[in-house]
Each structure stands twice: as structure tokens, then as C-alpha cells.
Amino acid sequence: MNLYFVRHGETECNKSNLYYGNLDVPISEIGFIQAKKDSKMLENISFNRAYVSKMKRAKQTAEIILDKKECSVTEDFRINERNFGAFEGKNYNEIKELYPKEWKVWCEDWKNAVPPNGESYMQFYGRIKDFMDSILQLKDDNILIVTHSGVIKSVYCYILDNNLDFFWKFNSKNGDITLIKYEYGNIYIDSICHV
Template identity: 30%
Template structure:
């Protein structure tokens, strides 16, 4: 059996545009974000999808609904697909975080995988809950699955499936107008990234694990 999983980030939000830390706090899609969600929905639906799972946070659920409308499928929401908890930084401008928590910011930037900002998660936490979700997902009957979530949790789940190092995982780029397609092949998972609904143009911006070359 060949399994295909699409990892989709929500469209641009107001806080994305403002450079404000969202975490699990809510922020609405911008007009551009809604257009990005529709564009991605059309591309994924054309490639084929049989089941949709999504984060219940509003920006992801609205993006998922664009795919639901295009594909005619319902979405199943799971709390494990929420973005990382940003703790005390939630809702703060990035520029203000650097000023108010200079030491903590420097520590986080040095070790985003292992360091936890004040009352926040780290990437290791995300990988653990993402792996638990993917384990349950492996038991479903659908062969082509879309997961609509967020930038950080998407990196963590892809890192789990591809067994990426923390450094390679953190170098994955997950813009609001791109999505990943991972497919099982005899040698393991094969990964492609689609940008702006186009044909696949890159693997991880040059980060290509040896088993994917």
C-alpha cells in the first residue's frame, strides 16, 4: 500500500503579517491568507485526497474548510495538531520579545529544539505529540491524507517521519503558500515541497537527507 500525506500550513494571518508570536493564541486570516488557503486547497484536491485532519485553532480550521469545500470531504479536528505553546511570549511582537527577554531569546535561538522559553514548549515536545498523532493516523484506512496545521508542528511531524536531525528539521521552511507531499516508497518516505500550488520545485530548500537523494 502506498500512503500519501499532505502537510499544509494555514494561510497568512494578521499576526503573521505583524511579526507577532501566535503559538496557540488566535489570529484571523488576512485576505491574502484566505487566497493562499484556496489556492492550496485546489492544488491538493487535484492531486487527490481521501481524508482531512486539522488543528482546531481558527486559522487552521478556516484553511481546512477551504479544502473541505473543494474536495467535498469533512475535516476531523485534533488538539495534537495545534501549534506550539509559546508560553509568556504568546501575542507579543517578535521585536518586543527580543527586548523583554534577551537572554531567553538568545537561548531559544541557539537551541530551538531543546530549550523551552518561559512556560512554553520546545520542538522535542512537538515531535512527541506529533508522533502520537501520526501513530494513530497509521491505523486509518485512507491512503491519501491531508493534515492542515501550523509551521512548527509540521516541521516536527515531518522530522519524525523522515527521521531528520534536529538541525535539518529546523531548517525546513513552511511558508503560508506551500505544502509538503510525503509518499511511501520501497526505500521509505519520499518528500516533495509544492510552492504556491505549483509542481514540486524543491526538497527542503537544499536540505536533502541522504535517503531522499
């Protein structure tokens, strides 16, 4: 099984370095170009099915990639980006200034700290793990999954024996395509391509 993970195209929030997991924003002009490049790179792949986060930026990217392809698409909240609650739409320094106590806890315990009205990393990872466990039960050859940086980095942790400390050892740029293979009960990262 080939799992093609694609991070959505760039948004204006990306350019401003904002935390915005739960804000539903569109891709930018650059994001559109990145999605077109993804489409070109994946044009010869016949996808059995596609999964996409419920966020507009992921759905727009998927629509561009799948243009003229026959493929069923499922929106799945489990691959939405982490909900940063009150931190949404703010950069690191704004969070530090507006929420000093919560920011301190967040820095000291990034896995378990919960932003006000948000979710902890552990809650977020639970969604990703559930998604991956279900995907690996399928018998398809090629699956497209259009999602977010935090999700993709969490999938890497899943592959690396659920070692969440690896979350900070990877990057996932807008438009990146990661091919993950699942063969003979073994899951591994085959390639990561920047667009």
C-alpha cells in the same frame, strides 16, 4: 498513502513576524486567497479523511479547501503549533528585551528551553511524532492535514530519521502544499508546492 500537508493561509500575525503559536487568530484577506488557490490545486483529490489543528486559521483554511467535498474532519491538538507561552504575540526583538534571561537560554538550547508558560521544542516534537506514528497505521489513500509551519518542518525532521537539526533547513510558507508518500514501509517527501 498520500499525506497532503497544507500550511494555513496568512494571518496578520504572520505579516508582523510575531510568535503566535497558541493565539487563535483568523486568516487575512491574503490568507483567504491562498486557501482558494490550495482548493483549486487539490480539487481533483478525493480525500478519505482530513485532520486539522484546533486553531481558527487552520480550520478556516481547511473549510475552504474542502468546500463541497465529502470528507470526515478531525480536529487534533497534536498538530497545533508550538505554545510559545509568554512569548506569544511578540516579535524576536520584543522577546529579547522583555525576557533577556529566557531569550538567552532559548538561543543557547532551542530544543529544550521552555518559554514561560509555554512548551519546549522537544515537548512539541513529541506531539508531532505521536501524531505521525498513528497516521502511518491508517490504510487510507489520501489524507489532508491542515496545520502550521512548525508542525510541517517537524514532520520533515520525522521523515529524516528524527534528526531535529533539519528543522532549520526547511521553510514552510503560508498556503504551501507538501505531498508526503508512505509506500512499502518507506516515507518520503514527494513535492513541496508554493501557492
